[in-house]
Amino acid sequence: MTDAPTPASATGRAIKLRPRTRLAVAAGRFVARVSRVVHFGTGSVIGGRVSLLIDKNLLSELTASRDVVIVSATNGKTTTTKLLSSALSSDRPVVSNWLGANMTPGIVAALAAANATDTAVLEVDERWVDSVLRATSANTVVLLNLSRDQLDRTQEVRKLAEQWRVALEATPPQTVIANADDPLVAWAALAAPNVVWVGTGQDWTADAAGCPACSGRIDFADEGWACSDCDLRRPSVDVAINDGVIAIEGKTIAGELALPGRVNRVNAAFALAAASAMGADLDQAFDGLDDVREVAGRYRIAQLGDSRIRLLLAKNPAGWHEALELLEGPSTPLVVAINARIADGHDPSWLWDVAYERIGQRFVVAIGERRHDLAVRFRYGNINHVVADDLESAIELVRQSPTYDPTLPIDIASNYTAFQDHLEYVGGVL
Template sequence: MSDLPLRSQLAVALGRTASRMSRLAGRGDGSVIGGKIGLKLDPELLTRLSADRKLVLVSATNGKTTTTRLIASAMSGLGEVATNAFGANMPTGHVSALAAAPGAQYGVLECDEKYVPLVLRETRANVVLLMNLSRDQMDRAGEIWQLAGKWRKALDGAETHVVANCDDPLVTWGASTAKKVTWVAVGQHWKEDSWCCPECGGPLDRDGSHWACRQCHFARPKPDWILHGDRVTAPGGHTYALDLQLPGRANRSNGAMALAVVSLFGIPAEQALPLLGKVASVAGRYTTVSYQGRDIRLLLAKNPAGWLEAFDVLEPAPGPVVLSINAQGPDGRDTSWLWDVDYRVLKGRPVWATGERRLDLATRLEAAEVDFRMVDDIEQAVLAVPPGKLDVIANYTAFQDIRTRYGRAL
């Protein structure tokens, strides 16, 4: 830190003070405000703080916070790792994360999809992990084909090593201009955004895990790492059991991607796997909070693909579930994506609908012929459930509201 110019040192100090005050005031962890002040005082602060570090950028529509945590855990044996553990995934959050760990030689930074080109240019990250792309906050982020195109342009000729999910055609297209790519086959559970070829617009044919365009050369590349069930096969052919505390197929995918990334830093799977297995929750996701005899498990789902993965880890039917939807800025104002989610899987369960946009949710559930009760406040739903297990699925700000009310355990 002492190698920084005086202006940068002042920017870091004032940013830290703002972050600390924000935490004391109960306004969050302070990552955004601290980074915002730092960049205001020194617009080149992210570049300066990134110098002489080995950095990983993690980007995807779903799973980037969890995978960032998994990678940081697996890399902890190398020494201190700077990371934005609470999901502040824009340059302001990156500045705060790096400033908070001035002696860390390594950094693992979650990065919002549309900020990948900017952050890659500013940090010259050693590794970029690209996991999936699907519709999300289209009123704010735009079409996902545009995002894939920006990735493709940013990576063209870049020296960074890309690790990418070859089962997602949009991710493959975005990553394929990079000089060095490690392809990982972890599946694509949500396919509704990739039926057409991003290269020419023609139809994609799928045969099992393989996909190819019917009209041009674009096709699934040969994977270096392969996830099959709860086992991962590495490039040398050795297969490892993936034993995670985090539930569901999505987290097995996240774990396999994490293994591929840390291998580039010389960390063997045998060393990384026990560290991945120690991660039990991530920024409140999958946390179980006890409240008046109820064990409330919090699940985050922000878009159709995320809801599909949340349904995958629900307690077996007829376990009760509460659904909560807001439409604030961080969520995206447009809730029309609710119609892309197949809620019929919830039939036969006690279901409650709440949140600021509960009427939108109720309309969708009614159309899916799912029996439910709409309540003004989640407390009404919690107290209506008999003592025992209760799953709560919420989008971003609704999730944070619920997490604040019932406990912010990590």
């Protein structure tokens, strides 16, 4: 893995860092190692926190001598960060926080472990775009989408769009790659001087009905969207995705991707547009995308006893909208797992914004700490379902079902912490 942190590489061999910065980095590494030794986790976050206590400007220091690209969104930021890292890695050395620690401490920890001049491809939490952009003066910013996610924990999506807009005005990047089909993202990105617009064909519009610029209403039509009251409308696109073909800079890219589904084709288009804006060759960048077969365990196919399973992550309505398209076979059974821990948001009522009716005739087993919420949702969706206590019993129930097809992996679709549990169960991140 070219973009994995390599602890052996000496920090600042080429670039001299301030003594305080060096101390901060060393202390962070020490704490991270202790954390790993006591099996507390990867230790990157806690290490980063300690580093930042010693040097609060550490992120600026660590990005002073490198190109930085920021990737943010509600959905797809981890995947797109991984795709972009891979697209760029044949062109230059890349460092990334692709394990998902996407706030300043995690980012600092990833950067501290790499050479000071490696290009940083940073996945950034939606709420941290402002502070990370300010600290890094990133030259490229990729903004994929904004939709509802864990509203009991984070701010409302509209306020996030406003934060993004203010951040782009305060620290304008050279290029912003933005989703032309998401009104909230488009409104935020219009504050930037130079935008490459990606026409994603996104059809999840439930979170953008009110105009972010005025109190008008966004009308969605086949040819694009526009506000009923003000001038805000869909910008004309520079990168388009039509029938699975990416059209970019006069070229069309139709090759297959290792990652499944329409949504990953969109993520790939963003990665290519960003790589191109950063000076990489398009064909070379596209070849790089093929190295990405799973993203932090997502889409992993694993053997569990006699069964093959496939791990899917879907943590909010927009994510489920895409995930339901990826399911194996027309009528094969399925396992759905929902938790509501702190990282998931404590209120799983968003389950009712997911069109689970699209599951159709499939047999579904509900697991996870909020399996009863799921069961009620399935009951009212007239979906054939049962509740099970854990993954093993769920798989057993699927195997006994008359529609089970042993030639296909069993899809296990989970939200965030349920997914992490299942990933650990099958052996963790490779």
